[in-house]
Amino acid sequence: MISFLLILLTALFFPGIISRTKSIASGRKGPSIFQPWKNIFVLLKKGSKFSDTTSIVFQITPVIYLTTIVCAMLLLPFEANRTITGSISIIGFDGDFILFAYLLALGRFFFIIAALDTGSSFEGMGANREALYSMLLEPAFFIIISSFALVSGNISMQSIFSCIEFANTYYYIIGIIIIYLFVQIAMIENSRLPVDDPKTHLELTMIHEVMLLDSCGFDLALIQIGTYLKFAIFGTIIANIIIPVNTPILLQFAIFFATQILFAAVIGFLESFRARKKMVKNPQFILSLSSIALVVFVLCLLLLNQMLK
């Protein structure tokens, strides 16, 4: 239960921190960190305009996109401290990360076909890129989870995160690589640099934004909320990896929020000083994450064998 509330809480200030960091980095004062949510409330009050070409698919997609993300949140634990019963995920079971990944995929499926529903060639292009990149990214996530499963000897997220301890020096190295990978995965999943640039004004170079061209008002607000929650979800995963087992609960909260704020600030900084990759280079970049993940997996295997001896 705690994890669910924490994600909601994080989603409140996360996008604000990113934009604030960016404005500070570019020498501006910047808006309040709750400005993104103020925008959403404005959107929620607006009417809607739909394209004639669209069908029911376009109407139901924002709803499904948001609900799949909310359902995925149910599965996510907060660093399980067994003494506090509320701290584990609401629903946890063997193989819950498979459902987690596939729920996000279901949301993406509808998001892609909704973009194609408008009949716009821009949105078709965005849909195509989204489908391709998310497909290429999926193995990296599963390989990392596999190495977690291997190290912890468990296949449910809460037991994985409550068992993983980077006590050994070797594991510190692996931990750093894994956190790097998760930051990259989070950036790609949430359509940020270096694969996608939310700031760009040219439709031809957009991915996520271009798929929203025909969404407005209430629907757009739902999708934005979904996007913010998704960010917080990935931040929570990273925090779960970082928080050591058996720390006092208050320290856990402190580490959690520190991680989230740092994560948001890092994204803001990276986006301020980094340029988007060339579109044609993106598949290579995403696939390279999978190969790094594969290295992590083999390292874990080797370390385990060493420890058994």
Place this chain on the structure above:
Amino acid sequence: MEITYTLLFLPIIFCIPIFFGNAKIRYYSSLLLTLYISIISSIPAFDIFLNHTNTFTASIYSTEITIDGLSAFFILVTNFTMLTGMLFSNGYLEPYIKRKKPAVIALHYGSYILLHLSMLLVLVFRNGFAFLVAWELMAVASFLLILFEGEILKTLKTAVNYLIQMHIGFVFLLMAILIFSNSTGNMSFDSLADYFKYNENIGLFALFFIGFSVKAGVIPLHTWLPEAHPAAPSHVSGTMSGVMIKMGIYGIIRILSYIQYDLYNIGMFILIIAAVSGLLGVIMAIVQHDVKKLLAYHSIENIGIICIGIGLGTLGLGMNNPLVAMLGFSGALLHVLNHSLFKSLLFFSAGSVYKQYHTRSIDSFGGVIKKMPRTTFFFLIGAIAICGLPPLNGFISEMLIYIGLFKGLLGGTFDNSILMLFGIISLVLIGGLAIFCFTKVFGVVFLGNPRKVKDENVKEVSNSMLFPMLLISIFIVLIGLFPMLFIQPITNIVGGLFKISYDSSFLAITDTFSKVNIVSFVLIATTLLLFLLRSKILKKREVSYGPTWGCGSLNASAKQQYTGNSFANSFSEIASPILKIEKENIPIREEEIAPSMRRYSTHQVDVFGFLNFRIADFIMTLLKKLARLQTGKIQHYILYTFIFILIIFALMYLNLI
């Protein structure tokens, strides 16, 4: 059992009106006959499920038939798909009835029933000889079904190609059966256990595997499949893809249940072949232009997923890990059921679209949802299911295999873990690619604006065609929402077949699926609630309609939309080393100042297509060279005789003959 005899004679009475009645009588008598066969064969199958009896035995003309859990499961799957196919055929064949001779229609229905009957016989015969007869009947019946539009040369060629490949598979099965019956002196499959106890396991299994995988369409023995499915009428492609190719899977599982040694190596072999098959299947599916051909390649992909399950199960047996074995085989069997459901649903809905639009080219469609909303809905259900997305049935079977792979990953040795990770990665990639492929098909065909076709007169198909699709969709949703209802009996079958004992660790699976269940319900409930809320709020607000945003331009042409080809292009560039895409165009010459009209077309060529006619080509070229001897001059022929006699003499002199 005396009843069996009379029961078998009854169908003949139904058969007569198929060949002599008018169109209506013909259809209804075949429907009755299919129903009759289904009911008669389902009774013992249900009996096995409900009463947990192990086997049902009877005899037809002194040939013993045995139905155990595995056969019963496949019998039920077959019956359901064949029934829905028959229901669908009524509407689908309507335009053909006016064009075609009554005899052709009658032959079509006749062979449909023959196919149904022969598949059931394949499932119940344990005697090798009887099994081969039924297997052959199945090939001939499906050959006749593919040949329905035999007046098209391409269809004729495809059908013949199919028949030849089936016989290549048949030869392997024949060899395998002869080998073991020769050694044990018994034709029955049950003596295989004895054979495997005292002989090499891998060799004979490989023969069986090759024979069965030609039918199942495992890469590289799949080349008949993507040709035959588009050529056949849609209800036939639906049933062929849904159940007929599963007979190969049935055969593989049946033989595996007798294997005694080397299970680990066999499992490894199957897993690798299966992963390659699944990946290549979906990769080649993405670049197709023909809806039905695309679906056919997805059959190869799904056979790959099923075989990953089988390979995992076999590995589990080899590793002495009953949980992994159970999960692998149960996942495979459940996927057999699931695939038969969503693939027939997809073929039926694609067939409905073909019937109304008269084209199968993905890039000419667009906006089908506005003309045929119900068919679109069914296709969407099938698409979500085949991508393995929750909350539908495809996810359940893939989840079983996933958990099996992860469980195998934990308890194993180094190479074991690598193998499991290989399985996981390929399953993940197959899932991602399937999403890529089906967003393409669904988005391009059903959404947007019509690209090339004229759709003013297109209407939704009749209820008689929608009804079977509804029936299948109900099952798809049912399996997705109440998975344990189906997993439980399947684990019983697997447990009985491979003698896997239950242990407490299997309880975790029950827990998993009950939790998945909760999430599915939460997902559906919140989606509905939020959608209602949204509709209510939007009713109060000002809602207007306008053209799609086009950078300030208001009259974007429908041809500017993304097409299936452009959607697939980004992927086919990455996958170009694996794919063979042929381009056809005449380049513009330099001196052509005013170039004439050009055509440019691309099509994908199957990477393994060279296996198709290459052997025949080789023999033909050899024979053409030999034909030089045939000069037509009598002197030459006398010379040949003379040389022949000389050779004989020489050989005799050397004591060689």
